[in-house]
Amino acid sequence: DVVISLDRGDPKIYYTFWKNVDDKCKVTIKASDLMSYFADFDEGGVFYQLPEFSEAVHQVHRVVGNAVTEGRYIIGGTGSSQLFSVALCALASTVNVTPNNNMKKKQIPVVCAEPYYSCYEEALEEEKSEIYKWQGDANTFDEEGPYIEVVTTPNNPDGRLREPVVKKEGGMVICDLAYYWPQYTPITAPADYDVMLFTLSKATGHAGSRVGWAIVKDKEIALRMIKLMSLVTIGTCHEGQLRAAKILEFVANSYERLANGKLANGKLSNGNPEVMEQPLEKFFEFSHRMLAERWTRLRAAIKRCGAFNLPDYSPQYCKFMKKTSHPNPAYAWMELKTGEDAEKLMNELKIRTRAGPKFGVSSKYIRVSMLESDDTFNQFLERLSTLE
Amino acid sequence: DVVISLDRGDPKIYYTFWKNVDDKCKVTIKASDLMSYFADFDEGGVFYQLPEFSEAVHQVHRVVGNAVTEGRYIIGGTGSSQLFSVALCALASTVNVTPNNNMKKKQIPVVCAEPYYSCYEEALEEEKSEIYKWQGDANTFDEEGPYIEVVTTPNNPDGRLREPVVKKEGGMVICDLAYYWPQYTPITAPADYDVMLFTLSKATGHAGSRVGWAIVKDKEIALRMIKLMSLVTIGTCHEGQLRAAKILEFVANSYERLANGKLANGKLSNGNPEVMEQPLEKFFEFSHRMLAERWTRLRAAIKRCGAFNLPDYSPQYCKFMKKTSHPNPAYAWMELKTGEDAEKLMNELKIRTRAGPKFGVSSKYIRVSMLESDDTFNQFLERLSTLE
Numbered sequence: 215d216v217v218i219s220l221d222r223g224d225p226k227i228y229y230t231f232w233k234n235v236d237d238k239c240k241v242t243i244k245a246s247d248l249m250s251y252f253a254d255f256d257e258g259g260v261f262y263q264l265p266e267f268s269e270a271v272h273q274v275h276r277v278v279g280n281a282v283t284e285g286r287y288i289i290g291g292t293g294s295s296q297l298f299s300v301a302l303c304a305l306a307s308t309v310n311v312t313p314n315n316n317m318k319k320k321q322i323p324v325v326c327a328e329p330y331y332s333c334y335e336e337a338l339e340e341e342k343s344e345i346y347k348w349q350g351d352a353n354t355f356d357e358e359g360p361y362i363e364v365v366t367t368p369n370n371p372d373g374r375l376r377e378p379v380v381k382k383e384g385g386m387v388i389c390d391l392a393y394y395w396p397q398y399t400p401i402t403a404p405a406d407y408d409v410m411l412f413t414l415s416k417a418t419g420h421a422g423s424r425v426g427w428a429i430v431k432d433k434e435i436a437l438r439m440i441k442l443m444s445l446v447t448i449g450t451c452h453e454g455q456l457r458a459a460k461i462l463e464f465v466a467n468s469y470e471r472l473a474n475g476k477l478a479n480g481k482l483s484n485g486n487p488e489v490m491e492q493p494l495e496k497f498f499e500f501s502h503r504m505l506a507e508r509w510t511r512l513r514a515a516i517k518r519c520g521a522f523n524l525p526d527y528s529p530q531y532c533k534f535m536k537k538t539s540h541p542n543p544a545y546a547w548m549e550l551k552t553g554e555d556a557e558k559l560m561n562e563l564k565i566r567t568r569a570g571p572k573f574g575v576s577s578k579y580i581r582v583s584m585l586e587s588d589d590t591f592n593q594f595l596e597r598l599s600t601l602e
Numbered sequence: 603d604v605v606i607s608l609d610r611g612d613p614k615i616y617y618t619f620w621k622n623v624d625d626k627c628k629v630t631i632k633a634s635d636l637m638s639y640f641a642d643f644d645e646g647g648v649f650y651q652l653p654e655f656s657e658a659v660h661q662v663h664r665v666v667g668n669a670v671t672e673g674r675y676i677i678g679g680t681g682s683s684q685l686f687s688v689a690l691c692a693l694a695s696t697v698n699v700t701p702n703n704n705m706k707k708k709q710i711p712v713v714c715a716e717p718y719y720s721c722y723e724e725a726l727e728e729e730k731s732e733i734y735k736w737q738g739d740a741n742t743f744d745e746e747g748p749y750i751e752v753v754t755t756p757n758n759p760d761g762r763l764r765e766p767v768v769k770k771e772g773g774m775v776i777c778d779l780a781y782y783w784p785q786y787t788p789i790t791a792p793a794d795y796d797v798m799l800f801t802l803s804k805a806t807g808h809a810g811s812r813v814g815w816a817i818v819k820d821k822e823i824a825l826r827m828i829k830l831m832s833l834v835t836i837g838t839c840h841e842g843q844l845r846a847a848k849i850l851e852f853v854a855n856s857y858e859r860l861a862n863g864k865l866a867n868g869k870l871s872n873g874n875p876e877v878m879e880q881p882l883e884k885f886f887e888f889s890h891r892m893l894a895e896r897w898t899r900l901r902a903a904i905k906r907c908g909a910f911n912l913p914d915y916s917p918q919y920c921k922f923m924k925k926t927s928h929p930n931p932a933y934a935w936m937e938l939k940t941g942e943d944a945e946k947l948m949n950e951l952k953i954r955t956r957a958g959p960k961f962g963v964s965s966k967y968i969r970v971s972m973l974e975s976d977d978t979f980n981q982f983l984e985r986l987s988t989l990e
Contacts, residue, residue, distance in 0.1 A: 224639050232634035239633035243845060245852075246620035248810040251612050251803075262810075292680050292835040299834065303730070337833045342691070344730040415639075422636040422650075422840035445725045446687065447680040451839035452810035457631060464633075 218593050219566040219586075223370075223544055226587040227508075228419030231500045239464045241457050248452040260440055262449020263290050270462035271427050274417075275404070277466045278498075278534050280394050282406045286429045287436035290450050291443065294392060294413035294426030295333065299341060300446070301409050301428060302362060304438035305386045306346040309360045323349035323357060326364040327379050328574035329371050329547070331390070334364060335574070351574055352379045360384040365407070368393045371573050371581035372525055373543025375399070392416045397501035399541045400532035408432060414458050416544060418465060418497065419585075425450070425458040468496045498534070505542035508584050508591060512546055515595045519602050522556075523549040546582040556580040563597040606981050607954040607974075611758075611932055614975040615896075616807030619888045627852045629845050636840040648828055650837020651678050658850035659815050662805075663792070665854045666886075666922050668782050670794045674817045675824035678838050679831065682780060682801035682814030683721065687729060688834070689797050689816060690750060692826035693774045694734040697748045711737035711745060714752040715767050716962035717759050717935070719778070722752060723962070739962055740767045748772040753795070756781045759961050759969035760913055761931025763787070780804045785889035787929045788920035796820060802846050804932060806853060806885065807973075813838070813846040856884045886922070893930035896972050896979060900934055907989045910944075911937040934970040944968040951985040 232239070253264045260268070268288045275281045291297035306322040321344065326334055328351040338348035349355065352363050365387055367376040378387050389407035393399065395417050410429040415421035430436040443449055495503075516522050527541040548567075550556035555577045557569035570579030582594070620627070641652045648656070656676045663669045679685035694710040709732065714722055716739040726736035737743065740751050753775055755764040766775050777795035781787065783805050798817040803809035818824040831837055883891075904910050915929040936955075938944035943965045945957035958967030970982070 222639065226638065229634055229637060232637065236632040236634050240630055242628055242630045244624040245627035245849070246617055246624050249617060249620065249808055250614065251610065251809045253810065292684075292839065295833070296680075296835045303728070307730070333833065340691070340830055340833050342695070342732040344732040420637055421639045421836075422641065424835060424837060424839045442728055445683070445721065445728050447684045447812055448809075449812060451680065451812045451842035453841035453845050454839035457841050461633070 215564050215597075217564045217566055218590050218597075220583040220590065220594055221566045221568045221581075223416070223583050223585050225415060225419035225421055225544075225585040226590075227504055227585045228497075228501055229587070231497060232419065235464070239460060241460050243453055243456065248456065251448055253449075253452060253455075260287075260289055260443075260449075262444070262452075263288075264452060264455045264459060266459040266463075267455040270459040270466065271412075273466040273470070274462045275429075277469045278396060278401060279404050280396075280401050280534070281391065281410055281412070281429055282404045283429055286431055287433070287440075289428040289430060289436060289439050289443065290455060291426045291428065292447060292450050292454075293415065293424040294390065294411040294428075295337065296443075296447070296450075297411050297426050297428045297439070298334070298364075298388065298390070299337065300439050300442045301388050301411070301430075301435075302338075302346050303343065303442055304435050305362055305388070305409070306343070307438065308435065309384075320359075321345060321347040323347065323355065323361045324364065325349050325352040325355045325361060325380065326366065327352040327376065329369070329570070329579070330364070330574050331366055331370040332568060332572035335572075355380055358382075358384075360386070362386045362388060364388050364390060366390040366392070367405075368399045368541065368543060371545050371568070371579075372547040373398075373527060373541060373545065374525070393544050396498045396532060396534045397505050397542065398544055400530040400539050401534040402530055402532070409435065414461070418461050419501075420458065420461055423454045423457055425454045465497045469498075502535070502539070502542065505544075505584060506540065509540075509542045511595060512584070515598050516548070519598050521551055521559075521601050523551060542584070544583070544585055546584055548580050548582060550578045550580075553578045559601075563600065565594060565597055603952050603985075605952045605954055606978050606985075608971040608978065608982055609954045609956045609969075611804070611971050611973050613803060613807035613809055613932075613973040614978075615892055615973045616889055617975070619885060620807065623852070627848060629848050631841055631844065636844065639836055641837075641840060641843075648675070648677055648831075648837075650832070650840075651676075652840060652843045652847060654847040654851075655843040658847040658854065659800075661854040661858070662850045663817075665857045666784060666789060667792050668784075668789050668922070669779065669798055669800070669817055670792045671817055674819055675821070675828075677816040677818060677824060677827050677831065678843060679814045679816065680835060680838050680842075681803065681812040682778065682799040682816075683725065684831075684835070684838075685799050685814050685816045685827070686722070686752075686776065686778070687725065688827050688830045689776050689799070689818075689823075690726075690734050691731065691830055692823050693750055693776070693797070694731070695826065696823065697772075708747075709733060709735040711735065711743065711749045712752065713737050713740040713743045713749060713768065714754065715740040715764065717757070717958070717967070718752070718962050719754055719758040720956060720960035723960075743768055746770075746772075748774070750774045750776060752776050752778060754778040754780070755793075756787045756929065756931060759933050759956070759967075760935040761787075761915060761929060761933065762913070781932055784886045784920060784922045785893050785930065786932055788918040788927050789922040790918055790920070797823065802849070806849050807889075808846070808849055811842045811845055813842045853885045857886075890923070890927070890930065893932075893972060894928065897928075897930045899983060900972070903983045903986050904936070907986050909939055909947075909989050911939060930972070932971070932973055934972055936968050936970060938966045938968075941966045947989075951988065953982060953985055 275283045389410045408431045413426040567580040663671045777798045796819045801814040955968040
């Protein structure tokens with residue numbers, strides 16, 4: 215048997231949806247298109263950002279209802295990972311940093327409740343910033359003074375809904391909402407934090423585009439972030455923005471068709487589905503169904519196997535789906551009942567997973583991607599069954 | 603009169619070339635294309651990099667003869683600016699950094715001979731790395747121990763050819779070759795440094811794509827850079843890579859048509875120019891001619907005006923053009939003869955330029971982009987003439 219990888223969140227599960235609309239949702243870029251550094255000449259605009267990208271981000275959040283965007287800055291990045299660093303740097307640099315008598319500058323602590331997304335720690339330790347540093351679990355954080363708490367909700371790896379846990383004076387929050395989309399969790403209210411991060415990878419499955427966006431309330435923080443983006447990478451790839459705009463608009467338009475045959479953006483569709491060129495099953499219905507089916511199959515397999523615990527999630531009313539639905543997290547957070555090393559057991563089955571210690575917790579846990587291809591997911595269940 | 607901007611190097615000068623081949627050199631991306639994080643599954647490949655991008659980079663350097671790429675790692679980045687940070691971080695982290703008794707970690711000094719590219723200093727001061735720091739002019743650098751020297755050749759802002767100036771033990775070099783292309787300077791030999799940076803912006807004028815690449819000799823440094831790229835942005839935008847591959851291949855193919863009617867890559871062209879779909883004047887001939895014309899006009903205008911000095915550049919034999927040619931730098935580095943503030947004078951003419959102090963030198967200097975649109979360049983000469 216070959217090794218199968220479920221350790222990354224490569225969103226192959228959405229491929230068949232997009233394959234079906236390949237030509238209806240394509241972009242063509244001519245030799246002289248998108249040549250300039252500059253894409254938005256509006257006062258107050260983000261110079262490197264295509265206006266249609268900003269507009270598509272506003273539109274999709276308006277349609278899904280998962281984040282407040284009115285009056286906020288939309289700042290594109292090379293995936294949300296770049297925006298995470300840029301937001302940390304912008305927030306940390308607003309704090310008055312005075313070198314103490316050891317001549318060592320104070321680094322602002324960055325914390326996140328465990329289990330936390332493994333890449334936060336890894337990225338911060340490799341970046342080696344002078345003004346902020348990774349300080350691990352937010353639950354045990356008890357220093358005075360400024361700090362930054364990362365709130366990932368729904369959480370990666372365990373799918374739980376979260377709020378800040380530290381709640382001290384001087385606290386700043388970055389809210390990572392990569393998975394706050396209807397296929398993963400019921401949308402109960404628009405998220406409303408000072409700095410919110412989203413990524414195309416997990417919204418629609420276009421991970422290769424490396425397109426993320428921050429929604430930022432405070433003008434000073436937003437301008438610092440734009441300044442940093444301009445210095446670090448002179449903005450982001452315009453081709454990626456164009457593609458993201460097309461994809462997001464395609465998804466949003468499929469829900470914004472109004473009874474009078476007009477789209478919410480004022481374009482006439484003649485009430486004719488042909489004109490809309492939309493598939494019968496829309497994106498969030500497709501992706502929710504796919505994930506729900508996988509979760510049902512996984513829970514059955516885990517029950518038969520008997521070796522693991524899975525978290526339970528309560529159903530909630532989803533304002534977007536207009537019905538009560540169950541969360542279907544992007545990852546299965548599996549706990550080996552014996553308390554032994556779960557990654558080791560999986561390695562014996564030639565299944566590559568991500569081990570608990572990378573998320574700040576015990577090795578009895580592993581994170582398994584629910585977003586891989588059908589083939590990989592089926593293989594995974596089959597190999598699990600050998601433990602029965 | 604409206605303000606005209608010649609302070610950035612937005613390469614609008616190449617627009618008309620690409621406009622003429624708009625449909626011959628376009629890319630179409632379907633809804634399900636480029637979805638995965640992964641693009642190269644080869645052992646030893648860069649996981650996020652399209653093989654056609656790596657191949658196009660090899661091909662264009664082979665054709666132009668401006669850099670050694672055989673046996674080197676090609677590492678794509680979001681513009682060369684991202685790769686600059688990533689290379690600094692990779693190089694600095696190879697050095698054994700021991701905190702001294704002040705508990706302050708040693709930051710590796712980063713130097714560059716003045717006048718140096720303004721963004722190096724700005725980027726390093728905003729990034730606030732714990733392991734390296736900007737230390738200004740390489741000519742006056744006299745510390746012991748490890749350091750990193752940035753060698754920009756031809757130099758931004760003054761167009762001079764350069765070599766390392768510090769040459770001490772423990773020195774590491776990053777060579778920024780953004781302007782080492784035939785339109786700017788004669789190609790005398792393939793560049794052969796340990797870490798070399800290039801960017802699509804200045805090679806072909808596609809600045810909005812934010813595509814750069816590093817050519818790296820040492821395996822350990824290359825692997826550190828790839829690791830950093832994977833943590834900071836999980837690679838680069840695949841749409842941008844696809845576009846860059848198309849553009850670079852288009853340019854390279856126009857020079858690789860062989861006498862036997864085959865392209866160097868083995869594809870048959872039937873010896874028929876139609877099949878190649880190439881314009882009559884190829885890219886480097888077009889861009890060299892455009893820049894040479896502008897330099898001739900600028901030198902005449904400066905002579906009439908009398909207020910400024912311009913650097914002189916010696917002609918050299920260009921192995922690519924197969925003739926002796928004059929350098930045509932991307933920027934005019936203008937010195938106000940009176941020694942007064944040159945930016946101030948330009949501001950009075952409503953011409954936005956970049957002032958000497960940003961490059962580490964006197965305010966009598968300004969950098970003026972030679973890459974702007976015809977309209978802006980003509981306006982610039984017209985306003986200069988009012989000083990006569």
